[in-house]
Amino acid sequence: MLLLGIGCTRTVSAADAGASAAPGVGPAERGSPSGGTEIRRFQVHVPDAALVDLRRRIAATRWPDRETVTDPSQGAQLAKLQGLVRYWGSGYDWRKVEGKLNALPQFTTNIDGVDVHFIHVRSRHKNALPVIITHGWPGSVLELLKVIGPLTDPTAHGGRAEDAFDVVIPSVPGYGFSGKPTGTGWDPDRIARAWAELMRRLGYDRYVAQGGDWGAPISSAMARQAPAGLLGIHLNLAATVPPEVEAALASGASAPAGLSEKERAVFDALAAYRKAGSSAYFVMMTARPQAVGYGLTDSPAGLAAWILVHPGFARWTYGDAPGASPTKDEVLDDITLYWLTNSATSSARLYWENRGRGPTSAAAQKTAEISLPVAITVFPEDVYRPPETWARRAYRNLIYFHEVDKGGHFAAWEQPELFTAELRAAFRSLRATPAHAARR
Structure with missing residues (x-):
């Protein structure tokens, strides 16, 4: 069961832990049905049967023949993937990450007809700046866990008290423990409006937003919409082409x-990236997310292979590099989250919803309509590394641009200390800025 609140549980099947179902109502939840504006506590408790079913499916994997090249240009290489998947079915322990999640304040609230799951950690320091951080695909809230401590408690992580943030990390609708939209229209613009409503419900009248991957178009849409209270945004995959x-x-x-x-x-x-077919996953999920979803929903090995085709994993060594982040277990945490919540298809639909609007295209993302302050960090191993000249052309109010010396697409996951330092620096000038002044 997934524990949604004190005394409130949702029953799920072993093969689809986390799927939508009618919640039971316990004493603490009476009078607060799903669909209202209340914020409900949330805890994750996947049934043992779901984990047994996962291991059974892994053991029954039907493997294809070996690739005909000596590199990953045809996709995840057979020997490497087999090693990872076999560990997934024998040595991996989901309960460890479940414990990490449940040690954090988690909540759900219904916004625009969809239950939104989010982590919300307030700083112990006064005057902390609230920030809402948005993940992308094939990521999740799990890729952001390592930055919560440094952002909320900077004095314990080499920073100053005045660098503190209150941190809000929501699961995008269709991803993880958030609900799955049952109709169309949940594009970055709609999610941006939902995030503004979430911050309003949390009582924040001034805040900033951060995003990479899909989090970048969502944060950019927030800046374009300029809701009351939003001071500015930070991006690590900016739309500057x-x-x-x-x-x-x-x-x-x-x-x-x-x-x-x-x-x-x-x-x-x-040009080389596109010619090499590195965006093939993008094309397929944009065109036919439902078709992609059948195999990913039925085969754990298929799901892992599809997630690992993302260019953000191009340099990942399947956990063989000691001390490297993310580790083998952390990547499996993320893949397992997609499996247990049966969200391969629902997450892929975000690509379909955004079809025709390239996430790095300045025109498609309407950057000319953004007047709020924008900060950008370029990580050297990301799939797109915009030059500063294009960034200044795209965003008229660019207040911060920095090219760092390490890190890639999953910046917070790979380099949490550097990512934290970038957010501190990027938003420092906005801490004393009134919300109405930021929108001018």
Whole structure:
């Protein structure tokens, strides 16, 4: 069962722990049905039967033949994936991450007809700046756990009390323990409005937003909508590709004239990325998320292989590098979360909802309509590394731009200390800024 509140439980099947079902009502929840505006405590308790079923399916995996190349250009390599999946079915322990989650304050609240799960940790320091941090695919709230301590308690992690944040980390609708939309329309704009409502319900009248991957379009949409209280945003996958560059990339044409040496290098990297088929997962989930979902929902090995095709895992060594982050268990935590909540299909639909609007295209993401302060950090191993010239062209109120020396697509997961330092620096100038001044 997934414990939704004190005395309130939801029963789930072994094969679909976390699926939508009518909650039972306990004494502490009477008079507060799902669908209201109340905030309910949440705890995760996956039934043993769901974990037994997962191990049974792993043991029954029907493996394909070996790839015909010596690199991962055809997808996850058979020997490496087999080793990971076999460990998943024998040595991996889901209960450890379940304990980590349940040690944090977790909640759900119904917004626009969908139950939103979120972690909310308040700082012990006065005047902490609230920040809402949004994950993407194939990530989850789990990729952000390591930054909660440093952000909320900076004096214990090399920072100053005045750097403190209150941290809100929601699960995107269709992901993890949030509800699954049953209709269309849950695109980044709608999620952005839901996040503004969430921060309002939490009583925050001034706050900032942060996002990478899908969290970037969602945070950008928040900045474009400029809800009351939002001071500014920080992105680690910014939409800065100029229209003429996007057009050339889409058509396969040569680079536009007039690019600087650095801009030309970025153009060439993007062209090579697309030519190599690295965005094939993006194309398929954008076009046919339901078709993709059948296999991912039925096969744990298939789900793992599909998640690991994401270019953010291109340099991941399947846990073989001691001390590297994320570890083998942490990646399996994330994959297992997708499995237990049966969210492979519902999460993929976000791509379909956003079709035709490239997440790194300045025109598609309407960056010209953003007047709120924007901060950007570029991590060197990310799938897109925007030059500062494009960033300043895309965002008229760019207050911070920094290229760091390490880290990739899952920045908070891979380099939590550096990610934390970037948020501290990026938002420092906004801490004393009234919300109405930030929107000018």
